[in-house]
Amino acid sequence: MPEPLDPEAVRPRFPALARGAVHLDGPGGSQAPEEVIAAMAEHLRGGTSNMGGVYPTSLAVVELVAQARESAAELTGSEPDEIAFGPNMTTLNFLLAHAVARTLQPGDEIVVTELDHDANIAPWLRVADDHGLVVRTAPVRPDATLDVDGLEALGVQVFAVRQPEPVGLGDAVARAEGEVFALRDVCSHAEVPLSEGEIYDTTVECWLHGSCFDLRTGQPTGLPATEPVPVYPVKIEGDDVYVAVEKES
């Protein structure tokens, strides 16, 4: 089972953080750890090339990209031929949108959601202009789940949507390491249900951004959450589990 992320151990591996700046917009420029910087420098020192040539440097780059695809597939639980590298996600999405748009007819509709990053909206708006397409925006409920009724009101036929139950339904009971724990079923970071997350040892991992919370204390053990979630005493009598939940004022 993976250990919760320890920011104190990870932070020194990012030289950019030593400048003292606080990088608050991750998608606006991801910082590289020392290992990545060293690997890139080593490659460039050894000589680089376009792919597709029949000379040794080009063949070596092809091999390197194939290895990188395998590693990325392992990391993301996908297949190597499903991995595409590019300058950044926005540029890749522009390429994808242009490719898909060539298969569409004027008047065809594309649905994005209010939750999408702009990099998944701007490319579709651009190709819609170019090809006479229509972009519709699916609404999202205040608890960050997709508003399926609103989606159907746009004329979209919904076959299946997997999303968490609405937040604030109550409390979660978890069994871990032979013990039973109870905690408020709402992540302290962005109010999504913790009961959708995985249990690792005596922590539960928030499915949205990955903060783990100690099931015994409710304290977060990693960012981005910084506030604890309430935990409640549990009593077990036979097959029954009793949770002493404080009444909310």
Ligand code: FES
């Ligand atoms: S919503 Fe839980 S960590 Fe962000």
